[in-house]
Structure formats: C-alpha cells, structure tokens
Amino acid sequence: MVHSWKSYVFLFISILVTTCMFLLDPLSIQFGRQLDPIIIGIIIFGTIISIIFTFLTLFSRLEKKVIPYIALTITIINLIIILFFLYLGKNIA
Known part of the structure; x- marks a missing residue:
C-alpha cells in the first residue's frame, strides 16, 4: 500500500x-x-x-488512507465554513 498521486492532489486542493x-x-x-471572482x-x-477526490481516494483499495483522511478533515472544515457563511448571508444580511 502506497500513497498515489490522488492522495497528494486531494491534500493540495484542500x-x-x-x-x-x-x-x-x-x-x-x-x-x-478585481480578484474576488477568481x-x-x-x-x-x-x-x-x-x-470528488474524497470518493476516489477513500474507496481505492491500493492506497494508504492517512493523507486522504487528513485532506478529508480539511475539506469538511472548509465545507462547514462555507455553509456557515451561506447561512449568515441568507438569514442575516
């Protein structure tokens, strides 16, 4: 079992x-x-x-799962922050 390129790309994107x-x-x-839309x-x-990379890396049998779990944790935290600000924008602003 090794870490493939998918694990590192997933971590990098997160x-x-x-x-x-x-x-x-x-x-x-x-x-x-000017840079806001980008x-x-x-x-x-x-x-x-x-x-998408969550499913690609965590359901692969040939890969170690340490780096994908770290990236998944970062992705979940990012999603929580995004959903929090969407909730604030919808209900308070």
Whole structure:
C-alpha cells in the first residue's frame, strides 16, 4: 500500500481552498475587488473537486488512507465554513 498521486492532489486542493479562504479579504484590500471572482471560483471548484477526490481516494483499495483522511478533515472544515457563511448571508444580511 502506497500513497498515489490522488492522495497528494486531494491534500493540495484542500489546502489550496483553505488558503484562498484565508487570503480572500487581504487580497481584496490589496488589489481591490478585481480578484474576488477568481478566488471565489477557486474556492467553489476546489471544494467540488475535493469532494470528488474524497470518493476516489477513500474507496481505492491500493492506497494508504492517512493523507486522504487528513485532506478529508480539511475539506469538511472548509465545507462547514462555507455553509456557515451561506447561512449568515441568507438569514442575516
């Protein structure tokens, strides 16, 4: 059992989405609102790709599961944050 490229891509995409979520506000302040659609697109598409890679890596029998579990944890935290802000935007704003 080894870690394949799918595990590392899954981890990279999960970390990329988290980084984009943290850098959305500082980059908006620095560069104006020009980068917002690009960063939000990376967050949305990265989350969708992370969910797809969840199934690809966790249901593979030939792979170790340590890195996919770490990436899955990061993806779940990202989803919770996204859903929280969608809830706030819908009910409070």
